[in-house]
Amino acid sequence: MPICTTCTTSVPFLYTVYTSSHNLRLHQCPNCHNFADPYVEHDSLAILLDLILLKRGVYRHLLYNRGADPRRYVADKIPESTPTKTSGEMEKMRWLTILRFGGPLVCVDAFIRWSHLNPNQPADISPWTKETMFALFRTLVGVSVETIAFHVGVMCTCLLVLGLADRLHHTVTVSDIRREFRFSLIPLTLFYSSLTKLFLLFLLTIWRPSPSSSAFLDLDREWVMRNMLGGMSATFGLRVVLDSHPSLTIVIIIAGWGVKTAVAQLVSRWVGGDEQMGEAWLAYSIP
Structure with missing residues (x-):
């Protein structure tokens, strides 16, 4: 309804x-x-x-x-x-929306991260060589694995937190928004929330700071947009869906970050191609 x-x-x-x-x-x-x-x-x-x-x-x-x-x-x-539409039909529509909407967002995120990790391409040759295409493919796989890990971590934590909250407050009247809650809403919310950070990161990819600015500050801008702004947006979206105290949504996002960090450490060496690029991947990915 x-x-x-x-x-x-x-x-x-x-x-x-x-x-x-x-x-x-x-x-x-x-x-x-x-x-x-x-x-x-x-x-x-x-x-x-x-x-x-x-x-x-x-x-x-x-x-x-x-x-x-x-x-x-x-x-x-x-x-x-x-x-x-029945509840089952609405649920099916949401999962189809997740696939249609999440796929392009993951591709955009992979391109942004690949552009950050490979900023200096020679101007006299085509950037779309066999090596760069394979690096982009590895980045796409790494971003997809990290995204799935983050969503699974958030969903599992939501299951535990909501179950505990319902047991502690079983006498409290359930709000209409909680009554309509389905777990398909969580990944859909996370994808919607990522639009803010991806929009700003994409602008930063197109219009990079001038060479006179510090590389450390450049990295700091992208790290803040991806992790701080992205975390705030995801927390806000989950707050709307879960109808719970903000501290609970913060705990859920931190738990999702923990799962994502563990997975990023496992795939970083393969995604980066060598130890140096793997460390750069971790520095860019981990909150």
Whole structure:
């Protein structure tokens, strides 16, 4: 069931569609009296910008309301009930979205990291040699393994933390957003949260600092964007989904970082190709 993006109250539908699919009316939340989901009328660019700016409402729209069926006006009569997608169908849609959305993001992340580890390419030859393509492939494999490890670590920690929290607070009324919680929301949230850091890292890859600036400061900028800003964004996204205290989401992210660090140490030598590049990979990857 969809939720209000303002107060997270469950609503039966988000909008009513009339004769034309472009003729619709947004549903008003009975609890806060705001529109249940104004993002229904927003285009993809506005939604993307709000994702980069970490707006709480756009997370709720994409995670809980995306794909929800509207109420339809048929033959001058609004039916009392409208067929909606089952919980299993919504879950399947989320996992398909994870595959469609996560794959390109992992590729972008691999290209950014490969560009950082191989900044000085000769100008008189093509950068797409056999060696560079193989280095890019190794980077893609390493980023994919690290991403999976981070997501698995976060999901397992969420399972433990939420189970413990439910046992300690079993008498507390469960909120609507927690009632609609599914574990497919966690990797989807982490991918959405990574847009902010990837956007800034991609800009830094295109427009690198001037050669007069210190290489240490250059590395520090990218490390801060990837780990500090990325960690803050992931913590914010999980806070929206889990509806829990911020300290719990911080613990979950740290646990995910721990799993990612262990995996990065295992694959760094192979991804880097030699000991020096492996150490550079670790310095760039580990928080």
